[in-house]
Amino acid sequence: MLMHIRGLTVSYPAVGGWLGGRRRSVTVLEDLDLELAEGETLGVVGESGSGKTTLANALLGLVPVERGEVSFQGADLLRLRAKMVRRVTREIQIVFQNPYSALNPRLRVFDAVAEPLRAHREAAPTEIDEHVPHLLREVGLTPEFLDRHPHELSGGQAQRVVLARALALNPKLLVLDEPTAALDISVQAQILNLLRRLQREHGLAYLFISHDLSVVQHLSDRIAVMYLGQVVESGPAEEIFGHPQHPYTIELLEAVPTLHPERRTSQDTLPATVPSPAYPPTGCRVHPRCPLVEERCRREQPALATFQNREARCHLLTEAG
Amino acid sequence: MSGELLRVTGLEVDFETPFGLSRALRGVSFAVESGEVFGLVGESGCGKTLTGRTILGLVPPNAHVRGSVSLHGRNLEELSPKRRREVRGRQLGMIFQNPGQALNPVFTVGQQMAAIVRHHRSLRGRELRARTRTLLHEVGLPNPGEIINAYPHHLSGGMQQRVMIGMALASEPELLIADEPTTALDVTIQAQILSLLTTLSERHRVAVLLITHDMGVVAATCKRVAVLYAGRVVEEGPVTTVFSQPYHPYTRGLLASLPEPEKRSQDLPVILGSVPSGLEALPGCAFAPRCDSALPACKDTAPPEVRFEPSHRTECHLYDSEGR
Numbered sequence: 001m002l003m004h005i006r007g008l009t010v011s012y013p014a015v016g017g018w019l020g021g022r023r024r025s026v027t028v029l030e031d032l033d034l035e036l037a038e039g040e041t042l043g044v045v046g047e048s049g050s051g052k053t054t055l056a057n058a059l060l061g062l063v064p065v066e067r068g069e070v071s072f073q074g075a076d077l078l079r080l081r082a083k084m085v086r087r088v089t090r091e092i093q094i095v096f097q098n099p100y101s102a103l104n105p106r107l108r109v110f111d112a113v114a115e116p117l118r119a120h121r122e123a124a125p126t127e128i129d130e131h132v133p134h135l136l137r138e139v140g141l142t143p144e145f146l147d148r149h150p151h152e153l154s155g156g157q158a159q160r161v162v163l164a165r166a167l168a169l170n171p172k173l174l175v176l177d178e179p180t181a182a183l184d185i186s187v188q189a190q191i192l193n194l195l196r197r198l199q200r201e202h203g204l205a206y207l208f209i210s211h212d213l214s215v216v217q218h219l220s221d222r223i224a225v226m227y228l229g230q231v232v233e234s235g236p237a238e239e240i241f242g243h244p245q246h247p248y249t250i251e252l253l254e255a256v257p258t259l260h261p262e263r264r265t266s267q268d269t270l271p272a273t274v275p276s277p278a279y280p281p282t283g284c285r286v287h288p289r290c291p292l293v294e295e296r297c298r299r300e301q302p303a304l305a306t307f308q309n310r311e312a313r314c315h316l317l318t319e320a321g
Numbered sequence: 322m323s324g325e326l327l328r329v330t331g332l333e334v335d336f337e338t339p340f341g342l343s344r345a346l347r348g349v350s351f352a353v354e355s356g357e358v359f360g361l362v363g364e365s366g367c368g369k370t371l372t373g374r375t376i377l378g379l380v381p382p383n384a385h386v387r388g389s390v391s392l393h394g395r396n397l398e399e400l401s402p403k404r405r406r407e408v409r410g411r412q413l414g415m416i417f418q419n420p421g422q423a424l425n426p427v428f429t430v431g432q433q434m435a436a437i438v439r440h441h442r443s444l445r446g447r448e449l450r451a452r453t454r455t456l457l458h459e460v461g462l463p464n465p466g467e468i469i470n471a472y473p474h475h476l477s478g479g480m481q482q483r484v485m486i487g488m489a490l491a492s493e494p495e496l497l498i499a500d501e502p503t504t505a506l507d508v509t510i511q512a513q514i515l516s517l518l519t520t521l522s523e524r525h526r527v528a529v530l531l532i533t534h535d536m537g538v539v540a541a542t543c544k545r546v547a548v549l550y551a552g553r554v555v556e557e558g559p560v561t562t563v564f565s566q567p568y569h570p571y572t573r574g575l576l577a578s579l580p581e582p583e584k585r586s587q588d589l590p591v592i593l594g595s596v597p598s599g600l601e602a603l604p605g606c607a608f609a610p611r612c613d614s615a616l617p618a619c620k621d622t623a624p625p626e627v628r629f630e631p632s633h634r635t636e637c638h639l640y641d642s643e644g645r
């Protein structure tokens with residue numbers, strides 16, 4: 001395993017406001033368990049607010065972690081000594097949805113891509129001059145882009161520059177948080193192809209976060225479905241998409257509009273909206289929206305249980321074994 | 322009522338810009354039948370929003386508009402400006418991508434809805450409240466009594482969009498123009514809003530012009546579709562035939578580039594290049610620089626309109642006038 005996440009829990013202080021300002025905290029990730037093998041893509045899906053971005057941020061130490069463990073290549077990421085942090089975290093790079101906010105508007109493409117190499121004293125200046133154009137070629141950009149500024153790039157080109165920069169330090173893992181959400185369909189296809197090629201050629205592992213299930217399905221080997229800060233079902237991508245077991249996964253997949261609506265089995269849609277993590281439902285968090293809810297679901301929280309090659313959090317599945 | 326409700330013919334919009342005249346719409350034509358959900362699809366910048374706004378008469382001052390918009394066969398240009406505003410205000414409604422921005426944060430939902438209802442019908446007191454509740458009920462808001470007193474920020478994005486739809490329905494319009502109404506919403510909420518729009522068209526005979534970049538949304542919701550590229554409709558027809566047998570190379574390319582289960586773990590076909598800007602002169606086919614099938618004529622001769630059965634048309638040099 002490249003990375004093991006055990007019991008990862010993240011809380012934010014709740015902003016005291018119209019409730020009278022009493023300090024309480026909101027748990028947005030609760031007891032998250034995930035695994036990622038080398039060179040593999042784990043797709044993380046879930047509605048907005050389910051905690052996907054918080055997960056990405058927690059791995060990079062960008063939000064305080066309440067408890068849990070992240071072991072990356074054997075090192076405990078959350079308890080590293082300062083000197084080790086630099087060495088280990090360069091192996092993990094993150095790419096966000098909006099490439100323009102990831103790029104300094106005043107830096108030329110050359111300097112943006114060279115920045116991590118300089119910061120980590122990775123290469124002598126002459127080597128950097130050679131390596132940067134090479135990285136650009138890797139992401140399908142010609143050297144003519146070296147002197148451009150971010151505003152002279154299209155969304156797809158800017159996202160390629162961000163990827164080139166992420167590759168500069170030869171990472172093992174790319175955390176991709178909605179990397180194609182801001183792009184047009186035809187550009188999205190180009191970036192998805194690029195991601196597949198980079199993975200093949202560099203043996204990269206991806207933690208691929210997206211609300212777009214068809215994009216996740218396209219790239220992922222395994223899938224984790226999140227709901228209100230918990231994983232409700234995870235397993236091999238073909239299994240999850242082909243035979244979803246958890247009631248929430250089933251409903252989520254049903255809601256995706258496809259080019260072949262005639263293949264759809266039911267027209268039902270999930271009722272109600274996602275509750276706020278500040279007031280999580282009692283028992284099973286899915287219960288206010290679950291078509292199969294039972295009395296017990298309102299009281300008892302189901303544990304994450306393993307079934308053959310998948311894990312799921314649901315009383316009905318635990319019973320059925 | 323059935324038959325043709327809206328017809329847009331040769332709609333052209335030019336903008337005066339510091340760099341010269343920019344041609345944003347280059348002759349958009351399509352027609353929407355009464356009570357149907359019609360999709361207008363294309364990538365960003367191709368002119369979807371502008372088409373919707375031009376139909377509503379909401380163009381910025383630096384725009385020059387040519388071509389015609391007809392409702393029930395009546396060219397709006399032939400009406401007096403006052404009458405034209407009335408017809409648009411009464412027969413057309415519009416909703417946008419970000420309901421949170423379109424709603425006023427300092428008034429309750431009830432206050433905002435009542436203002437709109439009063440504008441269209443001279444109701445007061447109990448009748449006004451009843452009508453407001455009916456509208457909220459029609460858009461599937463479960464407890465209108467509570468929603469009326471809520472401020473917009475108390476509502477989720479999906480509920481805000483329902484409120485917007487309710488407000489757009491206040492005039493009992495025949496056509497609802499919905500510009501990316503679900504783009505900012507989760508798929509589960511999107512499914513609910515799309516099913517609401519379908520219900521409105523089926524049960525209340527409200528036609529919907531659904532503007533979106535999402536082909537899946539079109540497939541799930543629309544009966545017919547027009548594909549827009551660089552300010553022109555390049556293909557129009559029933560969704561089932563346009564998606565299963567697309568004729569225009571751009572439509573083909575767009576559909577092929579979508580990740581679908583069958584294409585899992587494969588490279589996706591891509592359309593290289595980018596959408597031309599409105600400042601470029603495009604004497605031939607606007608898609609020619611990116612088209613795999615381009616013929617010598619494509620660069621400088623505008624492609625002919627070709628019709629296929631039934632009511633499926635495209636603009637492309639690949640086919641002769643008999644549609645082969």
Ligand SMILES: Nc1ncnc2c1ncn2[C@@H]1O[C@H](COP(=O)(O)OP(=O)(O)O)[C@@H](O)[C@H]1O
Nearest residue numbers: 012028046047048049050051052053054055277
């Ligand atoms: N800095 C923060 N302070 C307080 N709450 C936050 C913060 N960031 C995110 N949240 C809350 O945490 C939850 C999960 O958010 P996020 O991780 O962004 O979800 P996703 O990426 O799945 O949409 C949401 O309810 C969000 O409002």
Ligand SMILES: Nc1ncnc2c1ncn2[C@@H]1O[C@H](COP(=O)(O)OP(=O)(O)O)[C@@H](O)[C@H]1O
Nearest residue numbers: 336345364365366367368369370371372381599
């Ligand atoms: N006020 C304006 N001035 C100049 N150009 C404009 C203006 N509004 C829109 N455009 C141009 O019109 C074209 C179509 O825009 P739009 O209808 O918003 O596209 P879409 O909704 O399909 O993404 C774009 O190229 C855009 O830059």
Ligand code: SF4
Nearest residue numbers: 284287290297314315
């Ligand atoms: S535990 Fe109960 S409420 Fe939760 S998903 Fe299973 S059936 Fe539904």
Ligand code: SF4
Nearest residue numbers: 606609612619637638
């Ligand atoms: S007219 Fe020519 S360039 Fe345009 S889409 Fe048809 S074949 Fe391609």
Ligand SMILES: [Mg+2]
Nearest residue numbers: 052053054177
């Ligand atoms: Mg997010």
Ligand SMILES: [Mg+2]
Nearest residue numbers: 369370371500
């Ligand atoms: Mg638009």
